[in-house]
Amino acid sequence: MPFADYFDRRSGRFARFYRSRPIARVLGRGALFDRLDFAVERSTALGALRVVDIGCGSGPLFRPLAARGVHVSGIEPAAGMVELAEQAAADCDGLVDVTSIGWEQLGEWHTGEPFDVAIALGVFDYVPNAGDLLATMGDIARHSIASFPRPGLRTNLRKIRYGARGVSVHGYSRERIGSLARASGMDTIELAPLGRAGYILLARNEPHRVRGARQPADDPATRP
Numbered sequence: 001m002p003f004a005d006y007f008d009r010r011s012g013r014f015a016r017f018y019r020s021r022p023i024a025r026v027l028g029r030g031a032l033f034d035r036l037d038f039a040v041e042r043s044t045a046l047g048a049l050r051v052v053d054i055g056c057g058s059g060p061l062f063r064p065l066a067a068r069g070v071h072v073s074g075i076e077p078a079a080g081m082v083e084l085a086e087q088a089a090a091d092c093d094g095l096v097d098v099t100s101i102g103w104e105q106l107g108e109w110h111t112g113e114p115f116d117v118a119i120a121l122g123v124f125d126y127v128p129n130a131g132d133l134l135a136t137m138g139d140i141a142r143h144s145i146a147s148f149p150r151p152g153l154r155t156n157l158r159k160i161r162y163g164a165r166g167v168s169v170h171g172y173s174r175e176r177i178g179s180l181a182r183a184s185g186m187d188t189i190e191l192a193p194l195g196r197a198g199y200i201l202l203a204r205n206e207p208h209r210v211r212g213a214r215q216p217a218d219d220p221a222t223r224p
């Protein structure tokens with residue numbers, strides 16, 4: 001699992017990017033905050049009460065979501081990140097839990113009521129099988145929020161930097177994100193740019209494929 005190993009070794013360094021918004025902007029990492037803001041604002045606007053944060057890292061989403069009364073389940077396979085995420089969760093009034101698994105185990109791990117939103121920030125960058133991760137999100141949650149790096153010089157430089165450590169990086173055009181979402185049965189609500197870094201998707205997942213979701217036919221109010 002070279003992608004998780006990479007972040008395990010760099011957990012502290014990556015977490016420090018979130019210490020200061022202004023410094024992150026100066027260093028060209030402002031998109032880290034833009035994608036957090038998008039995920040928090042859109043989840044709140046949807047009235048979400050339960051979200052799953054896939055590849056939660058050190059847990060930068062925990063406090064802003066918990067402060068709005070949202071219960072967060074963070075999943076994360078890198079031990080160094082799990083440790084930081086558990087520290088962040090301890091500050092969230094019991095609204096956050098952290099489980100040490102990767103997205104590949106998510107479908108099996110999650111049983112019962114679907115989440116309101118599945119969020120994956122900074123994860124599709126490293127996943128070769130993007131369609132499989134989107135399909136998993138579509139199985140377990142009513143909505144999905146995901147960030148994607150765009151192809152170009154910036155992503156090519158990351159491919160070289162990460163590639164030297166055995167980690168592959170993938171860029172996505174708007175068109176590719178749209179077609180991946182459609183193929184996973186998602187309706188795109190919004191596909192917004194994240195500056196020059198990439199895009200962020202908000203999609204409604206096909207209700208019939210969300211496991212455990214109440215279908216209109218189950219609703220006494222709509223039964224003939």
Ligand SMILES: C[S@@+](CC[C@H](N)C(=O)[O-])C[C@H]1O[C@@H](n2cnc3c(N)ncnc32)[C@H](O)[C@@H]1O
Nearest residue numbers: 003004007054055056057078081102103121122
């Ligand atoms: C770029 S970091 C982003 C962390 C966090 N979402 C954020 O926005 O700060 C990517 C995270 O994905 C995690 N990861 C690695 N392999 C994964 C997998 N198979 N499933 C889920 N997350 C994974 C890494 O350990 C790392 O914490």
